Amino acid sequence: MQPLTEEERKRAFAATRKPEAIRKQRLPVRYHVEDFEVADRPRRFLEAFAAILKHTNYRLALDHYMRVTAKCSRCSVKCQVYVATGDTNDIPCHRSELLLSVYRRHFTVSGVLRGRILGDPGLTDERIQEMADSFYNCTACRRCHFECPMGIDHALITHLGRYILSEIGIVPRALAVSVREQLTGATGNTSAVPVAALKDGLEFLSEEMQEDKGIDIPFPIDQDGAEYLFLPAVSDFLMEGETLMGNAAVFRATGDKWTIGTGYFDGINYGLFYSDHILEQVLQKIRAEAERLQVSKILIGECGHASRSAKFFYPTFCGGKEALPVVNIMEYTHRAWKEGRLKLKPDAISETVTYHDPCNLARSGWVVEQPRELLKAFCTNYVEMTPNRQDNICCGGGGGTVSMDELRPYRTLVGGRMKADQIRATGAKYCVAPCANCKKQLRELVEEHAIDCQIVGLHDLLYKAIIFDSSVPGE
Amino acid sequence: MQAWIEFGRGPLFRLAFCLMVLGLLRVVVLTIVGIAEAYRRNSDRIVPWKAIARQTLGWLVPVRRLLGGRPVYSVTSFLFHVGLLAVPLFLAAHVRLWRGAVGFAWPALPQRPADYFTLLAIAAGAGLICGRVFHRGARALSRLQDYIWPPLLLAPFVTGYVCAHAALGPKVYQEMMLVHIYAADLIMLTIPFTKIAHCVLAPFSQAVTAVAWKFVPGAGQEVAATLGYAGLPIWVANSRSAPAAGDKKEALVK
Secondary structure, eight states, rough: OOOOOOOOHHHHTTTOOHHHHHHHHOOOOSSSSSSOOOOTTHHHHHHHHHHHHHHHOOOHHHHHHHOOOOOHHHHHHHOOHHHHHOOGGGGGGHHHHHHHHHHHHHHHHHHHHHHHHHHHOOOHHHHHHHHHHHHTTOOOOOOOGGTTTTTTHHHHHHHHHHHHHHTTTOOOOHHHHHHHHHHHHHSOOOOOOHHHHHHHHHHHHHEEEHHHHSSSOOOOOTTTOOOOEOOOHHHHHOOOHHHHHHHHHHHHOOOOEBBSSSOOOOEEEEHHHHHHHHHHHHHHHHHHHHHHHTSSSEOOOSHHHHHHHHHHHHHTTTGGGGGGOOOOOHHHHHHHHHTTTTTTOTEEEEEEEEEEOOHHHHHHSSSSHHHHHHHHHHHEEOOSEEEEEEOOOOOSSSTTGGGGGGGGHIIIIIITTTHHHHHHHHHHSSSEOOOOHHHHHHHHHHHTTTOOOOOEEEEHHHHHHHHOOOTTTTT | HHHHHHHHHHHHHHHHHHHHHHHHHHHHHHHHHHHHHHHHSSOOOOOOHHHHHHHHHOOOOOOOOTTTTOOOOHHHHHHHHHHHHHHHHBHHHHHHHHHHHSSSSOBBBOOHHHHHHHHHHHHHHHOOOOHOOOOOOOOHHHHHHHHHHHHHHHHHHHHHHHHHHHHHHHHHHHHHHHHHHHHHHHHHHHGGGGGGGGGHHHHGGGHHHHHSSOOTHHHHHHHHHHHTTTSSSHHHHHHOOOOOTTTTOOOOOO
16 A cells, blocks of 8 residues: 555645634544533543443443553554554554543542542543544444454444543534434434425436336335335435435335335434434434334345444344344345345346445444345456455445545545555456445545546446346236 | 572462462452443343354464464464463473472473473563564553563563573572562562453453443433433533533532
């Protein structure tokens, strides 16, 4: 990988905010933040930290990580941010230490005693600024976790750090505004899509498909008792029509009952990136809609963080083992294909195709082979990028950073630098990235690095390969 | 000097050994209780125990993982650990001491392999120090204890090897033995309070992480209530200049 040139470094780290805003908020970060209470910040940070420790399970991880951390620096090799910047402040272990040292100083007996004896004043405003900057440089991809011989999960610490910061008002504005609309706005979703626009858009896509395939492929809306409640990243309704067409076509072919609910139709959950409280509130909205429509499964579209937040946290917040099962659309499509309910034209795509593993789907080993098997079933020229699967490299826009447009130069020049090389090396015409976040980031990335590769969703391509024959239910 | 040696390998050794065992037992118990407590607070009770076991075993026998990040350092570290465990536990002289003290012991390593393991540990330990000093990332992360530990751990190896092999005068031999014994005692005394506690804690890491990702239902609301903005959206709470009348915060921070 080419090191950052001086010019690139300047662009990646150029100021994005007015000096007055930085002065007023005393926060020299590159993402925009809404105004919040600045006075007495260290005390408020510690109060928020204490409240979180009191009511959650984080203390266990902090105690353990603090005891075992060996500072071996293996994680530095795996961090795409550190590899690009070469700034030792970007080493995952260093980032975690920012918060661990606050914990040690203020929330352990030995730390408090030592602090008193040595006259250490404890948490400073500068440290809070440093954390606010550092925790949003990380894309929360969790690749470093698999490299740590001590088993430390730096992404968990980053998540906690962001949670505490959010409790004192330090949240990237892009995330805060979206969440506000989702939880309290009139439209109830992060992209502020009104129901009327949703219906219009879906109708238009159905007409397109009618023209294309010559059959009626509907988007069922508010179907009581359907098997699946479909929740893509809401931005798909605005920007990823082809992915949605592929999703609908699969259901048309299998004949299973699915529905989009007008009460709530957004899979996005920024809580995963910065707040357990928000995470829970958004999942409760999904639960309410699932109960309203009496569905039996929750189906998340092509989106990494939406899938992970639902799959792994819906049971946590919505009923434990009795909670409705959560399925990712690629899992669903793969199973239907395996069962012979979905037929694909084996040579539908002859151009070179590669697959990008979204971190939130692949890192846990959940959705890894399914998309590959599907792609190989209808692409004649499938190539892997290296490394891949659980060891994939993040697109560079994870952890919510892709939503912050002001970070674009940073994301494309620093965060996605390794990814750009990886995509270029495959020479692929299509890079399949089944995640709304990854798609946006990778499109900006190939544009920045002038790579001739089209970023698409899995169902965009699959749509071209589906065979509708006389055995299609309803024909 | 002989009296000091006797003290070091008699009462002081027993004290250090007991403190080490008790100290490590304490952190293990705390960790297990912590895991159980976190598991109890979480409502879904869905923990991927199999995956945790697989990952834990994968790290305890890290054959496939060594060649990931920093392969040379990782292999060196692995060899260091092999020597570090083999020699103190299985050296014939040590086994004899155990048999004398507690009446039973285990099979010892023959002298020649024991020598090889000793040299391996010394060479690997020196390699680890270099791997820390000459690696930019590791240097930036390192604390004082990270620099102290490798030489401290190597001190008994070097002195032990010299005592066993070099033709030393009785005085030098005694000095060497003194360093050997007191370094070992110091190691045992400090293990539970430093990063070397990973010798018993590392097997719990995967479970700790998995359980810590299990968030507590309702905790967000509780946190809000504790911070005095229950029922208010966070952005409203944060735009207030001072807590509204009637808000009560608990004193949690010392």
